């Protein structure tokens with residue numbers, strides 16, 4: 001029997017977990033119900049559980065045999081501040097909060113794999129099931145790492161996956177090297193001097209300075225980043241002034257940068273500072289600049305990527321495994337774990353029709369048909385990597 005067929009009996013149970021978590025979404029670091037459900041199920045399977053790793057994170061540790069080898073499998077648990085538009089029975093019951101990124105599915109797949117591995121125990125070594133809080137920009141991966149994740153639960157390698165809408169059910173996408181962009185946020189606060197709208201000569205127009213900075217920032221990617229590198233800088237907010245006849249004394253703008261290497265991200269940060277300070281000085285204004293790293297680039301380790309692709313090929317056939325999918329400009333905080341431990345992050349198809357709409361969309365839903373495939377990936381990975 002194939003691993004997917006072996007996981008099939010758990011499909012109804014995984015669907016029930018997934019829809020229950022979907023109906024009760026929780027924002028980052030508030031996943032107390034979800035973490036409680038995960039911990040209770042792991043204990044039911046006989047897997048020792050550590051709660052409160054990185055605030056609301058949970059780690060289950062399953063040991064079998066005598067080998068010192070270990071592997072970490074990671075799922076994320078948090079939802080987004082979105083008002084759900086779906087009308088199905090398992091829609092969100094928490095106002096303004098929604099599982100619009102499929103983390104409900106990721107959690108259910110990893111729970112399914114944990115139950116299967118705890119029952120069958122056909123491996124020799126240690127598996128850490130890592131259920132991470134607060135992936136959506138709030139720093140959950142870092143919180144777990146800072147809480148000693150890899151010292152307390154050492155992993156030779158780590159693996160995680162994200163569903164991808166518009167990739168067919170039964171397909172996987174695996175890339176070696178850079179896969180998703182790293183990114184940061186920035187704020188620029190301009191200080192000028194207020195004046196009457198009809199007497200600009202007596203002030204320093206903060207709105208004009210902010211406008212010039214917004215335009216000039218676009219020269220950084222166009223003229224400073226090498227054309228063979230990939231980067232984006234978007235100014236996404238500008239605020240200044242209240243009245244028609246008052247030149248504002250302050251203005252604020254902010255936005256996001258994304259790139260696939262830490263060097264390019266550093267270059268973007270330095271560029272923002274240089275352009276903002278230089279432009280402000282040219283107009284007699286001053287600026288405060290704040291650039292913050294939110295995500296590291298997600299860079300897969302070649303050996304682990306090859307290994308993950310091999311497991312996927314064994315599950316669904318090599319022709320259903322995309323080996324060179326396009327780079328993704330969005331970010332993922334599993335990147336911080338990949339900076340500590342070799343591993344691979346991959347995509348699992350969420351389908352084209354049902355559940356086919358993009359993540360972070362109020363009509364999105366994780367596709368339950370993907371559950372046995374994702375669980376089978378984790379299970380087969382363990383049985384192969386930690387072969388008895």
Ligand SMILES: [Zn+2]
Nearest residue numbers: 101136359360
């Ligand atoms: Zn997301």
Ligand SMILES: [Zn+2]
Nearest residue numbers: 101102103162
């Ligand atoms: Zn996500």
